[in-house]
Amino acid sequence: MVTGLVPARRKGEPGGERKLSDSQPLSPKCLFASGAVLSNSHAMKILVIGSGGREHALVWKLAQSPHARRLWCAPGNAGISQERLAANGHPVECVPIGAEDLTGLLQFAREQRPDLTVVGPDNPLALGVVDLFREHGLRIWGPDQRAAQFEASKAFSQAFMERHGIPTARSGVFCDFASASRFAAELGGRCAVKADGLALGKGVLICRNMAQADAALEEVLVKRAFGSAGDRVVIQELLEGTEISLHALCDGRTAKLFPTSQDHKRVGDGDQGPNTGGMGTYSPTPFVSAAELISLGRKVLDPWLKGCAAEGIDYRGILYPGVMLTKSGPKVLEFNSRFGDPETQVYLTRLENDLLEVLEASVNGTLEGVELRWKEAASVCVVMASGGYPGSYPKGKVIHGLDAAAALPNTKVFHAGTAWKDGTMVTNGGRVLGVTAWAPDLPAARIAAYAAVERITFEGAQFRRDIAAKALAR
Ligand code: AMP
Ligand code: GLY
Numbered sequence: 001m002v003t004g005l006v007p008a009r010r011k012g013e014p015g016g017e018r019k020l021s022d023s024q025p026l027s028p029k030c031l032f033a034s035g036a037v038l039s040n041s042h043a044m045k046i047l048v049i050g051s052g053g054r055e056h057a058l059v060w061k062l063a064q065s066p067h068a069r070r071l072w073c074a075p076g077n078a079g080i081s082q083e084r085l086a087a088n089g090h091p092v093e094c095v096p097i098g099a100e101d102l103t104g105l106l107q108f109a110r111e112q113r114p115d116l117t118v119v120g121p122d123n124p125l126a127l128g129v130v131d132l133f134r135e136h137g138l139r140i141w142g143p144d145q146r147a148a149q150f151e152a153s154k155a156f157s158q159a160f161m162e163r164h165g166i167p168t169a170r171s172g173v174f175c176d177f178a179s180a181s182r183f184a185a186e187l188g189g190r191c192a193v194k195a196d197g198l199a200l201g202k203g204v205l206i207c208r209n210m211a212q213a214d215a216a217l218e219e220v221l222v223k224r225a226f227g228s229a230g231d232r233v234v235i236q237e238l239l240e241g242t243e244i245s246l247h248a249l250c251d252g253r254t255a256k257l258f259p260t261s262q263d264h265k266r267v268g269d270g271d272q273g274p275n276t277g278g279m280g281t282y283s284p285t286p287f288v289s290a291a292e293l294i295s296l297g298r299k300v301l302d303p304w305l306k307g308c309a310a311e312g313i314d315y316r317g318i319l320y321p322g323v324m325l326t327k328s329g330p331k332v333l334e335f336n337s338r339f340g341d342p343e344t345q346v347y348l349t350r351l352e353n354d355l356l357e358v359l360e361a362s363v364n365g366t367l368e369g370v371e372l373r374w375k376e377a378a379s380v381c382v383v384m385a386s387g388g389y390p391g392s393y394p395k396g397k398v399i400h401g402l403d404a405a406a407a408l409p410n411t412k413v414f415h416a417g418t419a420w421k422d423g424t425m426v427t428n429g430g431r432v433l434g435v436t437a438w439a440p441d442l443p444a445a446r447i448a449a450y451a452a453v454e455r456i457t458f459e460g461a462q463f464r465r466d467i468a469a470k471a472l473a474r
Contacts, residue, residue, distance in 0.1 A: 043069040050099050050120025051075050053416035053434040054341035059083055059092055061348040065356035078425055079415025099124050102132055109138050122338050126152035141359045143317040143337050151337040154234045155196045164307030167299055168332045169236035177221050183235050184213035190238040195220050197229030201277055241326035244285055245343050248301055251367035252314045255305055257297045259284040259374055261343045269466045276390045280467030282380045283346040287474055296330055316362050345414050345434045346379040378442040380449040381434045382467050387460025389430035397427040397458040405452040411437045427458055
């Protein structure tokens with residue numbers, strides 16, 4: 001088994017040169033395994049699926065590749081449509097095909113023949129877009145439907161973790177209210193009740209007593225609040241500690257661990273109010289040392305890779321474990337089978353490699369010879385959201401100040417919910433912008449991100465003022 005764990009490069013450590021094992025065959029399939037063998041004549045057409053801040057970050061980084069000669073995003077957003085390719089100045093083209101319209105995506109890809117399709121969100125992965133494209137001879141990056149179960153079924157993930165000794169919360173999987181309630185009672189009602197399937201990020205209910213646990217179980221199993229996603233529930237003991245996001249790029253045999261990051265899921269300062277898709281992130285987390293990151297990889301990724309090998313799961317894509325650092329060690333809360341949003345925004349503003357090359361290596365099974373290199377910098381992303389989010393919110397509010405923010409150094413404003421209306425940029429979603437800045441250290445990155453946020457206005461805009469503050473207070 002190969003783990004290939006590479007922690008973030010530390011100050012003073014050598015880095016920069018790429019490693020390609022001498023035994024690595026230079027077949028056409030692995031031409032992109034090392035930048036050393038890639039020439040600019042490898043012109044590529046790329047299709048990115050998705051429309052959020054994560055996809056803007058993916059497009060922005062892919063557009064910097066000297067190999068990217070044409071880039072489409074389906075369906076994309078207004079910010080994505082403003083990107084241009086570094087190689088030839090061509091604009092990125094947004095095509096009006098939804099991320100879950102597999103028929104439309106396939107038809108487009110069969111007509112345009114992208115050399116690589118990159119999948120952003122979880123839903124198309126769970127629907128089997130990777131399997132479908134492969135059946136038609138189209139190269140695509142992301143886990144296939146079986147591998148995507150790590151996110152699409154929490155019951156699958158929980159059972160896998162238990163089979164393979166991956167540290168996780170004490171848990172049970174249930175289909176009926178009575179046995180679920182009995183298990184919740186064994187935990188004193190302090191538990192997380194999770195709908196098994198995909199539920200737009202809303203399927204986890206945190207309970208602190210039996211009344212809340214029974215109400216949550218009633219909601220999922222009886223009232224069917226999440227439809228068939230709630231056919232089964234996973235109940236986990238409630239874990240206390242610090243939550244972090246891990247990301248690892250995988251090629252079926254090797255997993256390359258990214259530096260750590262931390263999301264801020266609650267809508268309000270001080271982690272108050274309802275859960276959201278994520279209101280801001282930063283990377284790295286200063287409270288996890290390089291040695292601790294290696295240890296996390298050994299505890300989580302080694303058994304995960306072994307388990308995948310034993311069960312014949314060929315995982316090519318990003319594995320994103322949500323991890324709670326508890327007093328009794330790290331415990332995996334869940335696995336996601338895609339890049340986090342807004343984790344991607346802080347990762348890709350730190351990644352030095354050509355993203356296209358590393359995604360190629362992930363598809364080709366040649367990641368072992370690739371070294372991921374990260375800027376000696378911290379990155380902070382502050383999400384600006386529509387008033388009312390994560391509840392209902394208005395759309396069509398004019399956004400001011402984007403040019404002023406873009407003029408700041410080491411700053412990138414990623415768009416999530418934006419659209420063009422009569423030539424003007426307007427809001428078009430709950431999370432609107434991911435204002436991201438990087439600097440030599442976390443305090444400076446934080447100041448820079450908020451300096452950019454201060455330049456941007458739209459009616460009803462809300463954002464947290466404490467992104468990364470907890471890390472600095474520790
Ligand atoms: P998940 O989608 O499973 O990551 O859950 C959403 C959020 O609920 C996580 O990011 C945690 O903040 C919280 N959560 C999930 N499981 C637990 C648990 N067992 N204990 C405490 N908090 C949890
Ligand atoms: N940052 C949370 C998520 O992507 O699920």
